[in-house]
Amino acid sequence: MSDQSFQTLGEFIIEKQDDFQYSTGELSRLLSSIRLASKVVNREVNKAGIADITGHAGKTNIQGEDQQKLDVLANEIFIEALSQREVVCGIASEENDDYIEINCNNNSHMSKYVVLIDPLDGSSNIDVNVTVGTIFSIYRRVTEPGKPVEMRDFLQKGTAQVAAGYVVYGSSTMIVYTTGNGVNGFTLDPSIGTYYLSHPNLKFPTKGKIYSINEGNYIKFPQGVKDYIKYCQLEEDDRPYTSRYIGSLVADFHRNMLKGGIYIYPSTSQSPKGKLRLLYECNPMAFLTEQAGGKASDGYRRILEIEPTELHQRVPFFAGSAAMVTKAEEFMAKAVQAEEK
Ligand code: AHM
Ligand code: MG
Numbered sequence: 277m278s279d280q281s282f283q284t285l286g287e288f289i290i291e292k293q294d295d296f297q298y299s300t301g302e303l304s305r306l307l308s309s310i311r312l313a314s315k316v317v318n319r320e321v322n323k324a325g326i327a328d329i330t331g332h333a334g335k336t337n338i339q340g341e342d343q344q345k346l347d348v349l350a351n352e353i354f355i356e357a358l359s360q361r362e363v364v365c366g367i368a369s370e371e372n373d374d375y376i377e378i379n380c381n382n383n384s385h386m387s388k389y390v391v392l393i394d395p396l397d398g399s400s401n402i403d404v405n406v407t408v409g410t411i412f413s414i415y416r417r418v419t420e421p422g423k424p425v426e427m428r429d430f431l432q433k434g435t436a437q438v439a440a441g442y443v444v445y446g447s448s449t450m451i452v453y454t455t456g457n458g459v460n461g462f463t464l465d466p467s468i469g470t471y472y473l474s475h476p477n478l479k480f481p482t483k484g485k486i487y488s489i490n491e492g493n494y495i496k497f498p499q500g501v502k503d504y505i506k507y508c509q510l511e512e513d514d515r516p517y518t519s520r521y522i523g524s525l526v527a528d529f530h531r532n533m534l535k536g537g538i539y540i541y542p543s544t545s546q547s548p549k550g551k552l553r554l555l556y557e558c559n560p561m562a563f564l565t566e567q568a569g570g571k572a573s574d575g576y577r578r579i580l581e582i583e584p585t586e587l588h589q590r591v592p593f594f595a596g597s598a599a600m601v602t603k604a605e606e607f608m609a610k611a612v613q614a615e616e617k
Pocket of ligand 2: 394396557
């Protein structure tokens, strides 16, 4: 074990605070709140098998999908941790139709950050003991501190993110995040409830051998994606690649970042914008991807440069090892050209 292994996330956050000019410690407090909430969610996820908290809550979220009890709970835990500690002025969550204004009767409106969050992604996997995750994205508000937040504070391009990360509740629980100076991963020691730096300076291998896509939807995919899948399966050079799809974005992404690979959730004939949401799924993952030397695109353009128009906007998503995403984009462009002829 290197000395670094003994650095805790708490120590790391404080040490990195100085990377920000004129830092007031607000972002550090915000990250610490996420750290705390993730431990509470981790506890709930881990007891999901034995406690009576699995199954559907009987409600439907804005996308018309079944919401499960643990989604609701995780949402509450994060919102509570962030609002009670007065580290943000607004929160947008996958589980809430509208953004939440943090309206405290003291000076908390002065806080300059907003958080966008998917509190429990891949939640259809909870009942079957498969890895789920939390994804978060942090922006500086564009409106004046001291006043209520507005929609435009949330509808910012991914390039404006101050920090982003995810928690993966897997065989071990990890938090992986970036503040724009590379990506670092911390593993939770559940016996003492402390995250330790376990994966410093994470980088996507430039080339990989894993492609992750729900191939059951093959018939509905755009031609470029179909062609890319066939390319991955071809026996040539270092191919065929291996197909690995958990159906939990955080888990699929995390594996691909460590081993080298591409994750794709493309548009389909039924869902022309794909399934994943730009603001609290794709943008944070794209920021992490780029900070880890990878590439994230909608098949044609950089995710981080897409101008958001609505809170729950969906977007096709290609992310992973740079060479693989570039290759997939080539197939997308070729298919468009062929159609135009
Ligand atoms: P969710 O936010 O409702 O959990 O949906 C997002 C999840 C991703 O984690 C995963 O990659 C994808 O949906 C799987 O979708 P599908 O079952 O269509 O392949
Ligand atoms: Mg989700």
